[in-house]
Amino acid sequence: MKPKVAFICVHNSCRSQMAEAIGRLYGSEVFDSYSAGTEIKSGINKDAVRVIKKLYGIDMGKTQHVKLIDDLPEIDIVIKMGCNAACPFLMSKYEEDWGFEDPTGKSDEKFIKTAKIIEKRVKNLIKEIRNKAQSII
Secondary structure (H helix, E strand, O other): OOOEEEEEOOOOOOHHHHHHHHHHHHHOOOOEEEEEEOOOOOOOOHHHHHHHHHHHOOOHHHHOOOOEHHHOOOOOEEEEOOOHHHOOOOOOOEEEEOOOOOOOOOOHHHHHHHHHHHHHHHHHHHHHHHOOOOOOO
C-alpha cells in the first residue's frame, strides 16, 4: 500500500496546492498526494494555478480544491510548507518542514522558483520512499 503524503500550510491556497499537484504528477506511483490547511481561503491562488498550468500542464483550478486538515484520511508523511509557528499539526509517522517562503503577491519568477524547488524536493521524497528509508516510513 502506498503511503499517504500531506502537504500542509495554514490556508491551503498556494504552496501546499502546488506541492499536491507536483506530487501527483511525479509521485503517483509511489505515494498518494494530498494538501490541506487549518484556515482555508475561498480558492486556490490564481497565480499558482496559472504558473503550474504553464510549467506542468496541470489545471489545479479543475483538479483540486481547498481543504481542511480534518478532511484528510489518515496520513503517513506530513510535509509542512513553511508556516513557522502557525503551521498546523497533523498526526503522522514522519514529518518534515520544507520552509518555503510564500510567493503570494510576488512575481511569476518567485512562483516558478518555488515550483521548481518543490519539484526537486518531491523527487527526493520519491527516492527516499522507494529506498524505504527507515526515517520516512
